Amino acid sequence: VRAIAVAVVAVAIAVIGQRTDAAVLAVPFVGAAAWGAARRPRNAPSAETTVDSTTLFEGQWTPARIAVRPGDGGGEVGEMVTVVVQTTPWLATDPRSGAVAVATPGGRADVVVPVRAVRWGRNELCLERAVFSSALGAHRAEVVGHPIPLSTLPLSAMFDAVDVVPRPAGLVGLHRANRQGSGSEPAEVRPFRTGDRLRRINWKVSLRTGALHVTATWADRDTHVVLLLDTEVDLGVSDGVDGRASSLDITVRVAAAIGEHYLRTGDRVALVDLGRRVRGIGAGSGRRHLRRLLDALVLAEPSPQHPADNLRIRPIEAGAMIIALTPLVGSAGRAQVVSLVQHGHTVVIVDTMPPSAAPTGSSWERLAARVRVMERQADIDALNELGVPVVPWRGRGTLDEVLRHATRAAAAPRRR
Amino acid sequence: MTYLAELTAKVRRCALVPLLLRLIIALALTGAIVATAVPAWDVPDAYLWIAVIAGGAGAVIPDAGGAAIASGAVVVAWAVGAPDGVGPAVVVTALCLLVVHVASALAAAMPVTAAAAEGALRRWLRPTGVLGGGTVAVAVAAGVLNRWSPPGSVVLVLLAVAVLSAGVWWATST
Numbered sequence: 001v002r003a004i005a006v007a008v009v010a011v012a013i014a015v016i017g018q019r020t021d022a023a024v025l026a027v028p029f030v031g032a033a034a035w036g037a038a039r040r041p042r043n044a045p046s047a048e049t050t051v052d053s054t055t056l057f058e059g060q061w062t063p064a065r066i067a068v069r070p071g072d073g074g075g076e077v078g079e080m081v082t083v084v085v086q087t088t089p090w091l092a093t094d095p096r097s098g099a100v101a102v103a104t105p106g107g108r109a110d111v112v113v114p115v116r117a118v119r120w121g122r123n124e125l126c127l128e129r130a131v132f133s134s135a136l137g138a139h140r141a142e143v144v145g146h147p148i149p150l151s152t153l154p155l156s157a158m159f160d161a162v163d164v165v166p167r168p169a170g171l172v173g174l175h176r177a178n179r180q181g182s183g184s185e186p187a188e189v190r191p192f193r194t195g196d197r198l199r200r201i202n203w204k205v206s207l208r209t210g211a212l213h214v215t216a217t218w219a220d221r222d223t224h225v226v227l228l229l230d231t232e233v234d235l236g237v238s239d240g241v242d243g244r245a246s247s248l249d250i251t252v253r254v255a256a257a258i259g260e261h262y263l264r265t266g267d268r269v270a271l272v273d274l275g276r277r278v279r280g281i282g283a284g285s286g287r288r289h290l291r292r293l294l295d296a297l298v299l300a301e302p303s304p305q306h307p308a309d310n311l312r313i314r315p316i317e318a319g320a321m322i323i324a325l326t327p328l329v330g331s332a333g334r335a336q337v338v339s340l341v342q343h344g345h346t347v348v349i350v351d352t353m354p355p356s357a358a359p360t361g362s363s364w365e366r367l368a369a370r371v372r373v374m375e376r377q378a379d380i381d382a383l384n385e386l387g388v389p390v391v392p393w394r395g396r397g398t399l400d401e402v403l404r405h406a407t408r409a410a411a412a413p414r415r416r
Numbered sequence: 417m418t419y420l421a422e423l424t425a426k427v428r429r430c431a432l433v434p435l436l437l438r439l440i441i442a443l444a445l446t447g448a449i450v451a452t453a454v455p456a457w458d459v460p461d462a463y464l465w466i467a468v469i470a471g472g473a474g475a476v477i478p479d480a481g482g483a484a485i486a487s488g489a490v491v492v493a494w495a496v497g498a499p500d501g502v503g504p505a506v507v508v509t510a511l512c513l514l515v516v517h518v519a520s521a522l523a524a525a526m527p528v529t530a531a532a533a534e535g536a537l538r539r540w541l542r543p544t545g546v547l548g549g550g551t552v553a554v555a556v557a558a559g560v561l562n563r564w565s566p567p568g569s570v571v572l573v574l575l576a577v578a579v580l581s582a583g584v585w586w587a588t589s590t
Contacts, residue, residue, distance in 0.1 A: 002521075031550055
């Protein structure tokens with residue numbers, strides 16, 4: 001349009017005013033209009049978007065591939081295509097705008113826009129538009145794409161724990177039980193009794209003592225771990241996998257890491273969410289259960305409209321180890337923990353309050369925050385008095401000390 | 417301060433090629449205006465001011481029509497202010513307007529944050545070179561005709577333009 005408009009003005013001036021200079025000024029525009037008309041695209045183009053993987057881990061890259069093809073008739077669709085890939089905030093593209101302009105020789109082009117999952121959750125990627133431009137920009141066509149859902153799994157935190165659990169149960173597993181039985185860890189060498197397996201006979205001791213002795217072992221058992229998530233509020237700032245983590249980030253990542261650890265060792269893991277955005281997951285084991293757990297965790301969102309006070313937790317199997325992940329703000333999480341302890345369960349609290357939650361506002365806000373910190377410390381002291389350890393998240397080995405302590409406490413005789 | 421920070425952040429998000437294209441639009445328009453205004457003849461300032469303002473808008477938002485208005489204003493300024501005749505100034509102006517047109521079309525085809533591949537830019541160089549060469553050739557022919565001054569020389573120039581257009585059409589369609 002620009003070329004034609006200026007060309008018409010210049011040619012009109014040249015003809016009416018008999019001006020050769022105006023005719024020379026018209027030449028580029030007449031030429032551009034003629035070139036654009038000659039290279040006019042004949043077909044409607046198409047653009048198809050695919051991603052290599054729709055399930056990512058935090059920090060993982062995947063290429064979004066946009067295949068530009070001519071329409072049914074084939075042939076040129078333009079000299080250049082500009083694709084703009086739009087994503088939800090927790091996906092990053094390279095370039096950051098997601099816009100790439102490439103040539104389309106033969107009407108075909110394969111554009112690759114790398115996409116990175118920055119934070120766990122459900123995300124979407126969409127070809128916002130693909131703009132085809134013909135020679136010298138004379139003609140343009142636009143194609144839009146459909147959203148592609150991407151799921152980012154929160155498996156970025158590292159966790160490991162000692163091989164002790166308070167009350168191992170079940171039939172198989174890797175934890176040492178409190179009683180002797182079929183297992184791998186030696187317990188003692190004792191005289192042979194009826195029912196002992198012959199392969200357990202300790203021949204060296206038997207020959208030395210003149211009587212049959214066997215090597216007894218501790219039984220190997222699994223345990224039932226319940227992850228109790230407090231997702232009622234989200235405190236602090238979330239910058240994704242490379243930056244600061246909010247309380248919800250820590251809660252979800254820690255739940256995923258602990259769940260993965262115990263499922264890897266053959267235990268049964270269940271999930272209960274006090275915020276009720278994450279659907280509860282019953283106890284299960286194995287890789288498929290881990291995937292079920294992670295898929296549920298990506299739905300976590302702060303849900304202050306669902307007070308955790310009103311939530312009635314389904315009865316939990318006796319002897320289960322409950323790991324509560326809570327920032328210990330508000331009374332709901334604490335009340336649920338107290339209720340579980342009163343039912344005889346072993347509860348360990350991982351404090352998910354992030355350092356970035358400290359207020360930096362007015363002096364009144366800081367004062368209010370100090371009061372809240374004191375109240376929170378009083379809550380923690382009350383829980384400690386109740387026998388519930390509260391540990392801040394420190395990655396690997398966070399639970400080692402409290403698990404040893406809880407195991408000793410579980411093995412001790414009970415006072416009535 | 418916040419506004420300045422936001423503006424800085426927006427500028428930092430811009431990609432190199434779209435920014436260079438905007439710079440080229442601004443420089444080429446400056447060249448066209450200077451080549452129109454510097455010679456001694458009396459060009460009305462109003463047309464040049466229109467070209468400056470519209471050109472500024474066209475450099476910032478290439479698909480808003482600013483470049484078209486600025487190009488039109490320069491052509492009208494030539495018509496009302498300059499004497500007839502073909503010299504180096506008109507060739508420079510025509511070439512600058514060609515660069516403005518191509519750079520505006522290219523810049524309008526992509527957002528300011530887009531990363532442009534080299535191949536995409538190279539495909540626009542050939543038509544620009546052909547049109548630039550054609551412009552110089554037509555200007556030389558017009559200058560020769562002006563000196564020879566046969567009756568109906570404007571018609572001959574327009575005929576040359578038509579021949580050029582037909583040639584371009586033929587070259588691109590085969």
